[in-house]
Amino acid sequence: MIEKKHETNENIIWHKQHVEKEDRVRVLSQKPCILWFTGLSGSGKSTIANAVELELFKRGRKTYLLDGDNVRHGLNKDLGFSEIDRIENIRRIGEVSKLFVDSGLIVLTAFISPFRSDRQIAKSLVKYDEFIEIFVDTPLEICESRDPKGLYKKAREGAIKNFTGISSPYEEPEEPHIHINTEKHTVQECTDIVINHLIKHGYIQGDENDYAI
Numbered sequence: 001m002i003e004k005k006h007e008t009n010e011n012i013i014w015h016k017q018h019v020e021k022e023d024r025v026r027v028l029s030q031k032p033c034i035l036w037f038t039g040l041s042g043s044g045k046s047t048i049a050n051a052v053e054l055e056l057f058k059r060g061r062k063t064y065l066l067d068g069d070n071v072r073h074g075l076n077k078d079l080g081f082s083e084i085d086r087i088e089n090i091r092r093i094g095e096v097s098k099l100f101v102d103s104g105l106i107v108l109t110a111f112i113s114p115f116r117s118d119r120q121i122a123k124s125l126v127k128y129d130e131f132i133e134i135f136v137d138t139p140l141e142i143c144e145s146r147d148p149k150g151l152y153k154k155a156r157e158g159a160i161k162n163f164t165g166i167s168s169p170y171e172e173p174e175e176p177h178i179h180i181n182t183e184k185h186t187v188q189e190c191t192d193i194v195i196n197h198l199i200k201h202g203y204i205q206g207d208e209n210d211y212a213i
Ligand SMILES: Nc1ncnc2c1ncn2[C@@H]1O[C@H](COP(=O)(O)OS(=O)(=O)O)[C@@H](OP(=O)(O)O)[C@H]1O
Pocket: 040, 041, 042, 045, 046, 068, 069, 072, 081, 085, 086, 087, 089, 090, 110, 111, 112, 113, 114, 149, 151, 160, 161, 162, 163, 164, 168
């Protein structure tokens, strides 16, 4: 049984600020949102999120990429991979993403985020059209054959406990906004799928070269 600590303080009152989200959005001239990549370790989250961010950057969009490995070196370095720590990891990422959306940015997150309920909580923190769930759907066998960091090998040898897909669960998204099959598509094609979704749904503007694929 996981014990959750919920402390509310009725003496803390929200302070209204002079510069509001609408003002920041107007200055940046873009529709902020969260591109929430989820999938197994080695599925391609970081690779695709990085490529999408680079493409957005080239198009003059203001972005920020939060990546699991990197955030666990700083903000979340106190967390491990138990169920309770993963829940807290994703809770913090959801809250940080919400702040970045409030600042007007297009946020990209690349975390395994294995539990549906945690992704749902992150989604509920922003407006319904500000959360885009991207399932990087790569079967375990493929992730394991890629094993870019040698972690699957260690997990199989028992050197890493609670490893997602092997000794810890991954709950697939049921209705992701974008479903990417990395066996079928190259990194460039996966990137184009995300960019085309953003154009089609009015998050960014396209140019004459778009839809050429
Ligand atoms: N036990 C275990 N299970 C899964 N992954 C592990 C584990 N231990 C270390 N790693 C490395 O940590 C990265 C996953 O961190 P995340 O913050 O994305 O995980 S989670 O969302 O909290 O489940 C993950 O990075 P990615 O490969 O980029 O997904 C691994 O490199």
